[in-house]
Amino acid sequence: MKNTTADKQARLFKALMHPVRIQILEILRNGEACVCHIEAILGLRQAYVSQQLAVLRRAGFISDRREGPNIYYRIIRHEVLDLLDMARALAGESESTLPLSAGCSCPRCATPIVLLERGV
Amino acid sequence: MKNTTADKQARLFKALMHPVRIQILEILRNGEACVCHIEAILGLRQAYVSQQLAVLRRAGFISDRREGPNIYYRIIRHEVLDLLDMARALAGESESTLPLSAGCSCPRCATPIVLLERGV
DNA sequence: CGATGATATTCAAAAAATCGCATACAATAG
DNA sequence: CTATTGTATGCGATTTTTTGAATATCATCG
Numbered sequence: 396m397k398n399t400t401a402d403k404q405a406r407l408f409k410a411l412m413h414p415v416r417i418q419i420l421e422i423l424r425n426g427e428a429c430v431c432h433i434e435a436i437l438g439l440r441q442a443y444v445s446q447q448l449a450v451l452r453r454a455g456f457i458s459d460r461r462e463g464p465n466i467y468y469r470i471i472r473h474e475v476l477d478l479l480d481m482a483r484a485l486a487g488e489s490e491s492t493l494p495l496s497a498g499c500s501c502p503r504c505a506t507p508i509v510l511l512e513r514g515v
Numbered sequence: 516m517k518n519t520t521a522d523k524q525a526r527l528f529k530a531l532m533h534p535v536r537i538q539i540l541e542i543l544r545n546g547e548a549c550v551c552h553i554e555a556i557l558g559l560r561q562a563y564v565s566q567q568l569a570v571l572r573r574a575g576f577i578s579d580r581r582e583g584p585n586i587y588y589r590i591i592r593h594e595v596l597d598l599l600d601m602a603r604a605l606a607g608e609s610e611s612t613l614p615l616s617a618g619c620s621c622p623r624c625a626t627p628i629v630l631l632e633r634g635v
Numbered sequence: 636c637g638a639t640g641a642t643a644t645t646c647a648a649a650a651a652a653t654c655g656c657a658t659a660c661a662a663t664a665g
Numbered sequence: 666c667t668a669t670t671g672t673a674t675g676c677g678a679t680t681t682t683t684t685g686a687a688t689a690t691c692a693t694c695g
């Protein structure tokens with residue numbers, strides 16, 4: 396595998412060239428989320444979401460953390476969000492219309508908002 | 516073809532996911548260039564360069580202008596250079612090492628530098 | 636221990652991108 | 666008009682990506 400500057404740049408863009416991966420990053424923009432959460436928001440199968448998460452992980456954009464049976468993903472290279480913003484502007488879109496909440500069964504979603512706000 | 520915000524963003528990244536196209540944009544960063552020029556700098560065949568230029572043109576990043584037998588390409592969405600810069604930074608590279616001059620037979624290249632500087 | 640729920644990985648088929656070759660086209664020279 | 670030069674496009678073989686289905690793993694509960 397070649398490793399010029401252009402190759403490295405191309406690999407980053409390659410990881411972003413898929414709408415589902417872009418939507419996943421938009422979800423993670425608001426903070427950690429478990430797979431079941433992403434699955435519920437996007438209406439996609441678990442295995443498929445896991446695959447796309449793996450691509451983003453290999454690209455170095457996100458990382459994961461296990462909490463009991465759930466695995467929470469988060470963005471570790473926040474610059475990638477700037478890339479998304481810039482591309483959105485170039486595409487002539489002002490907002491990314493994405494449902495950000497979803498009813499999934501992970502403990503975080505199951506916990507009433509009131510308690511979350513109290514930091515419980 | 517779907518047309519959500521994420522789809523549009525993905526199409527832009529798709530046009531940038533190839534090292535040769537990134538290198539072409541880096542060449543055009545310095546101003547107009549004809550196909551023979553790009554061909555000479557990158558050491559690629561003419562038909563191949565034309566194909567990559569077509570992808571960049573369809574993505575709306577560049578435009579062309581005919582001058583006699585030569586066709587000069589230029590960037591029309593300069594924001595794309597910001598995307599390249601940002602990706603380069605994310606890749607941990609500070610400079611794009613790219614030969615910017617080349618000996619090709621187009622009138623512009625054939626004109627001695629001295630004359631170009633005088634605006635001839 | 637076995638069962639269950641959450642997630643990851645593997646495999647294969649379908650779709651798309653890459654890239655070389657041949658050819659078409661436009662402009663100029665003769 | 667014909668030949669030549671600079672460029673574009675069409676076609677096909679190869680490679681890569683996508684996507685679903687099946688399976689594996691890992692933590693927890695009983």
